[in-house]
Amino acid sequence: MSTTTSNNPNPNPNTPAAPSGPGSTKIAGKLELLSRQNRSQPPLSSSSSARSSPFPTHLGLFAYGTLTIDAVMHTLLDRVPPSTLTSAPGWRAAGLPDLPYPGLVADPTSVAPGRAYNDLTKREWAILDSFENPKYDVARVTLASGAEALAYIWPADPPALTTTWTVDFIDTEGMEDYLAMCVELRQDWESQRSKTS
Numbered sequence: 001m002s003t004t005t006s007n008n009p010n011p012n013p014n015t016p017a018a019p020s021g022p023g024s025t026k027i028a029g030k031l032e033l034l035s036r037q038n039r040s041q042p043p044l045s046s047s048s049s050a051r052s053s054p055f056p057t058h059l060g061l062f063a064y065g066t067l068t069i070d071a072v073m074h075t076l077l078d079r080v081p082p083s084t085l086t087s088a089p090g091w092r093a094a095g096l097p098d099l100p101y102p103g104l105v106a107d108p109t110s111v112a113p114g115r116a117y118n119d120l121t122k123r124e125w126a127i128l129d130s131f132e133n134p135k136y137d138v139a140r141v142t143l144a145s146g147a148e149a150l151a152y153i154w155p156a157d158p159p160a161l162t163t164t165w166t167v168d169f170i171d172t173e174g175m176e177d178y179l180a181m182c183v184e185l186r187q188d189w190e191s192q193r194s195k196t197s
Contacts, residue, residue: 103154
């Protein structure tokens, strides 16, 4: 397996992709709603999660959606952590209705491509967990290599989610809006952190 730090069609994390496409007004409204939903989550400590239990920090993160985009990771974490291109057999990155990002759903006929990030700090885990939609669950998945990683799983009936998500979904419908939301969420996370420390 090889380590890579870029699979993004826009490798400069400080320069967003081309301006939003025809659906940009619609997507901007949805992103504003998502931003408000995520801001309502409690701030996370470095050792706890708003989800069911603290993360086993010895496991990496399997990213399959917008967290595979360098500009998104850089905006959230101030760096693009090294990653390994990999996949998760038995899973699919499903397009979610009216949302620019996917949800990972069980599908024995599919293989979800993605990246494994294995050197995230506790602080980075907390930032990413705060960023993720609170509807996600966190679960272990087995990668093609046989290794386990944590992934954000969408708690929905997979047959109802028939579209397979690709990075083109976000590139063509509002990367600038999405990155702006990432900046806002990171600023809110920092503000909440400073109030609790």
